[in-house]
Amino acid sequence: MAGDADLVRDWVDGWVVSRGAAPPLVEPWGYTVHVGLPEQPGRHVLGAVNDGVREDDVRKAAESTRARAFHLKVFAEPERVLPWLGPAWQPYGSGDFLMATALVPTAGPAVPPGYRLRTWSRGGVVRALVTDADGAFAARGQVAPTGASAVVDQIETSLRHRRRGLGRVVMAALHAAAAAQGATRAVLACTPEGRLLYEAVGWHVVAPLTNAKHLGAVG
Ligand SMILES: CC(C)(COP(=O)(O)OP(=O)(O)OC[C@H]1O[C@@H](n2cnc3c(N)ncnc32)[C@H](O)[C@@H]1OP(=O)(O)O)[C@@H](O)C(=O)NCCC(=O)NCCS
Incomplete structure (x- = not known):
């Protein structure tokens, strides 16, 4: 550890x-x-x-x-x-x-109806994007796996789409992507608002x- x-x-x-x-x-x-x-x-x-x-x-x-x-x-x-x-x-x-978590393979929450999740990888960074029914921005985040560890970064949900579980969807997609690349733990630096989401998905304050x-x- x-x-x-x-x-x-x-x-x-x-x-x-x-x-x-x-x-x-x-x-x-x-x-x-x-x-x-x-x-x-x-x-x-x-x-x-x-x-x-x-x-x-x-x-x-x-x-x-x-x-x-x-x-x-x-x-x-x-x-x-x-x-x-x-x-x-x-x-x-x-x-x-500064917060951290162990990455344990678990099934993420379903994407709420009307939303679509896309993930892609570029330059060692996996990005997750959630769009609404019109294709407009709803939520995003990214993760950089660097071996056993990964850094989650730039998590954001559009004001009008908050508290609908999209942050949870983005975090689960990033956890899964990092774990698939071999990361067993993850770390991030966060705002007080971010902390509420991360604690809800299993992270702890360091x-x-x-x-x-x-x-x-x-x-
Ligand atoms: C932090 C942020 C990404 C959360 O996104 P979200 O899509 O609203 O999060 P979710 O709806 O998936 O919330 C999941 C859980 O996190 C917790 N949570 C999230 N936002 C919360 C808030 N404002 N107050 C209390 N709990 C909150 C709750 O436990 C929530 O579960 P619940 O709705 O069932 O009670 C969003 O508020 C945001 O973009 N804030 C501005 C940018 C920012 O600070 N990003 C973090 C940078 S480190």
Whole structure:
């Protein structure tokens, strides 16, 4: 079974595949990922979780960049982590988490009447799309399996189609696709709303997530 810090490595490895980011660079305190977007050129991710996250590691990671819009991800309570960041780091998000699950082969729920589910694979990422009777977008998600582990990412149901079980349908399709490729566990980073869905389909919280982005060199 993977330890909690291994789950961070799992998440980083799968996230870069899911988003087409550069291979992670291993740092003394965790990982640097070059994402390659104007709004997020890259991100630092601390390798430890919860009480394993150390102040001097967070400070070292935070001090290792002055680049505007660089992101910092720390899997520990914001109340602990934020005081360690300088004024150039702006927190965002709240109530985010790292979550994990074992992937056990089970039959997924039926697609609700009037909806259609499609899945396809491209560049190591399996996508699931649910459309309504008109073919309009209803729900989506994607998973990047990277061996024994898989990262679930970008789960979304259109506002007008929520609470009809489409999130469950998407998650079951992604679980099945990852398991079919040999993954036995999965990990994701989520919003508070996402957490409600993931807990409903068997996931558990590993650690809270503190997010911040750099405001750029001052002066
Ligand atoms: C999170 C999200 C994908 C859920 O999609 P959904 O299609 O509405 O989910 P489902 O209808 O399949 O819900 C399955 C279960 O999850 C739980 N759940 C989902 N949304 C919930 C909510 N707003 N409040 C309480 N429980 C919720 C419930 O247990 C629900 O089962 P129930 O309806 O039988 O009670 C959707 O709310 C969304 O797109 N939110 C905005 C984007 C986002 O935050 N995505 C997650 C990123 S990590």
